[in-house]
Amino acid sequence: MHNEWLYIGLFLIIGIIVPVVPLLVAKFIAPYKPNPIKQSTYECGIETVGDTWVQFKAQYYIFTLVFLVFDVETVFLFPWALALNLFPLYVVLEGVLFIGILVAGLVYAWRKGMLEWV
Numbered sequence: 001m002h003n004e005w006l007y008i009g010l011f012l013i014i015g016i017i018v019p020v021v022p023l024l025v026a027k028f029i030a031p032y033k034p035n036p037i038k039q040s041t042y043e044c045g046i047e048t049v050g051d052t053w054v055q056f057k058a059q060y061y062i063f064t065l066v067f068l069v070f071d072v073e074t075v076f077l078f079p080w081a082l083a084l085n086l087f088p089l090y091v092v093l094e095g096v097l098f099i100g101i102l103v104a105g106l107v108y109a110w111r112k113g114m115l116e117w118v
């Protein structure tokens with residue numbers, strides 16, 4: 001019983017040490033020489049004009065997230081479609097249900113106006 005908890009404890013310790021040690025080493029080894037040029041805002045080689053903290057429309061982020069969700073979920077359809085003739089009927093029906101859920105999500109996003117770019 002104690003042997004199982006020993007493995008969990010070791011994984012926790014290693015899981016904490018592995019990311020923390022390189023960050024601490026980099027903090028102490030990295031050179032730190034700030035100057036006004038290094039601390040200025042840099043965007044694509046163009047000098048910034050005005051305030052750099054501009055609020056963007058959340059609509060763009062929502063549009064991107066909706067695209068990403070549907071794009072990633074369609075990747076799961078490729079293996080299913082390639083082996084479609086090897087599956088029993090219930091697997092095909094589950095795939096059709098999955099596509100139905102995707103279509104329902106798309107209709108929901110469309111009705112909420114999330115796909116409007118303006």
